[in-house]
Amino acid sequence: MTSLRGKAQTVLGPVEPDCLGYTLTHEHLTMNYSSCFCPPSPGQEALSDGPFEMKNLYWIKQNPYSHKENLLLCEETDAVKEELLHFKAAGGGTIVENTTTGIARDVKTLKKLAEETGVHIIAGAGFYVDSTHSPQTQAMTVEQLTGIIVDEILSGADGTDIKCGVVGEIGCSWPLTASERRVLQAAAQAQAQLGCPVIVHPGRSSQAPGRIVRLLQEAGAKAAKTVMSHLDRTIFDTEELLEFAELGCYLEYDLFGTEFLHYQFQPEVDMPSDSQRIARIRLLIDEGYEDRILMAHDVHTKNRLLKYGGHGYSHILKNIVPKMLIRGISQDKIDKILIANPKRWLTFE
Numbered sequence: 001m002t003s004l005r006g007k008a009q010t011v012l013g014p015v016e017p018d019c020l021g022y023t024l025t026h027e028h029l030t031m032n033y034s035s036c037f038c039p040p041s042p043g044q045e046a047l048s049d050g051p052f053e054m055k056n057l058y059w060i061k062q063n064p065y066s067h068k069e070n071l072l073l074c075e076e077t078d079a080v081k082e083e084l085l086h087f088k089a090a091g092g093g094t095i096v097e098n099t100t101t102g103i104a105r106d107v108k109t110l111k112k113l114a115e116e117t118g119v120h121i122i123a124g125a126g127f128y129v130d131s132t133h134s135p136q137t138q139a140m141t142v143e144q145l146t147g148i149i150v151d152e153i154l155s156g157a158d159g160t161d162i163k164c165g166v167v168g169e170i171g172c173s174w175p176l177t178a179s180e181r182r183v184l185q186a187a188a189q190a191q192a193q194l195g196c197p198v199i200v201h202p203g204r205s206s207q208a209p210g211r212i213v214r215l216l217q218e219a220g221a222k223a224a225k226t227v228m229s230h231l232d233r234t235i236f237d238t239e240e241l242l243e244f245a246e247l248g249c250y251l252e253y254d255l256f257g258t259e260f261l262h263y264q265f266q267p268e269v270d271m272p273s274d275s276q277r278i279a280r281i282r283l284l285i286d287e288g289y290e291d292r293i294l295m296a297h298d299v300h301t302k303n304r305l306l307k308y309g310g311h312g313y314s315h316i317l318k319n320i321v322p323k324m325l326i327r328g329i330s331q332d333k334i335d336k337i338l339i340a341n342p343k344r345w346l347t348f349e
């Protein structure tokens with residue numbers, strides 16, 4: 001427990017949780033995803049190395065992780081700033097920026113964006129998936145990793161005095177690696193010490209979310225302060241989803257706007273459409289989980305920005321909310337999902 005109790009922590013300092021407003025709990029504003037580059041199919045190398053062009057946009061949309069420039073969201077600060085102003089104009093209040101160590105977190109840029117747009121930005125502490133862990137990270141004990149995470153929240157990240165306000169996204173592969181298990185245990189210990197929110201990127205198996213929540217709980221974390229991200233591409237079976245929901249963590253559908261035929265990271269999975277995501281959320285509401293649902297877009301590549309013909313950061317507020325209303329989800333429930341649930345999760349205990 002710290003003096004942060006009862007507050008949320010943005011890159012500009014602690015704030016009263018009531019001021020957060022409509023909140024996207026899983027986005028990226030600047031990051032480098034080159035570590036997850038997928039080599040293109042034979043014969044498509046020129047497209048992979050080439051620039052963005054109108055005639056290539058459809059290929060990039062279908063192969064987002066094979067276009068080298070597409071992975072450099074860190075080059076788009078001006079476009080992102082413009083989009084944050086759109087988000088604010090659409091009624092948006094807060095963005096949780098999930099970039100952690102391994103994918104080029106840049107808290108100085110986040111602070112500048114928050115100052116210049118008036119959008120609350122909350123930065124993430126901790127580490128992305130094992131393949132991005134440095135040899136030093138791999139060699140650390142749980143206590144050392146905990147010390148780093150706690151320091152990023154209490155003192156500042158990456159040699160600055162700019163402080164993180166959540167732990168995560170903590171990256172997990174499937175199966176979990178030894179280094180990822182230690183990072184999860186450290187995240188749990190940081191949560192037990194600080195009462196801070198935690199958010200996890202699960203590996204691509206329907207067993208991964210449950211395994212991770214149990215590991216966190218065994219290491220001292222509260223499920224009720226933890227978000228499981230990317231459920232849209234992870235748990236498809238209804239019974240399995242409801243069994244997972246029983247564990248008590250937040251259930252995040254955070255790939256809104258991602259609609260493609262071929263999911264490059266796991267071709268055997270059919271990525272759902274936005275309509276299917278809304279149907280899942282409706283099911284969870286009907287089953288009594290309206291206090292546990294969160295939504296976001298997880299923008300992490302250039303092609304998802306308005307500048308490149310993408311849906312941008314305002315898609316949920318502008319397009320998805322009206323569709324949810326048409327599908328019989330009341331404004332009251334939508335406000336729970338986009339305001340009350342994020343506020344409860346982001347408030348330090």
Ligand SMILES: CCC(=O)NCCS(=O)(=O)O
Pocket residue numbers: 033103201230233255265298300
């Ligand atoms: C850093 C961005 C990220 O991890 N996005 C998740 C993509 S996916 O694993 O859900 O496809």
